[in-house]
Amino acid sequence: MRHLALACFLLAPGAALASDCPTAPDHSERIAHLIEDIRAAPNEMQARTISNRMWEIWADAPDEAAQAILDNGMSRRRAWDLLGALSEFDRLVAYCPDYAEGYNQRAFANFLRQDFAAALIDLDRALALSPNHVAAMSGRALTLMGLGRIDEARSVLNQALELNPWLPERGLVAPGGPLEPKGKDI
Secondary structure (H helix, E strand, O other), rough: HHHHHHHHHHOOOOOOHHHHHHOOOOOOHHHHHHHHHHOOOOHHHHHHHHHHHHHHHHHHOHHHHHHHHHHHHHHHHHOHHHHHHHHHHHHHHHHOOOOOHHHHHHHHHHHHHHOOOHHHHHHHHHHHHOOHHHHHHHHHHHHHHOOOOHHHHHHHHHHHHHOOOOOOHHHOOOOOOOOOOOOOOO
């Protein structure tokens, strides 16, 4: 019966109100510990394991209905059904406006569509809700790069690298990278 109610919810876009979404769990302390762990990681393999644990936390939606919408949106995005993914993430943000990952995932779908302005708005909201969301920070840096705002992109990526020095995007600020610090090319 519970699954039938969930199916009805999923088939009725806009059926739930934001007031129906429970408060997103506060995982800030767990994330802070994982950031400490990833900074101390001796190699990329261990850092990747820690990063995966961060993703498990960020993708922990406030309730079963929100989780189903998030999972469906992410599946659609992986299948390159970006408009379908955006529709799902729109529903998630409308249902759970205080859940950072809804905004982060919608930003990623917009980034893939090269709608950098829309992605930036959502990344700013995700980071307002979850200031240590390292993936949203690196996404923001890539989005700023897409907008041609190179100095801002460099600054944001450096902030993200302070939290996770193993980010795959670290090569962007390395010598020869597009975000290499100014004055280092001589």
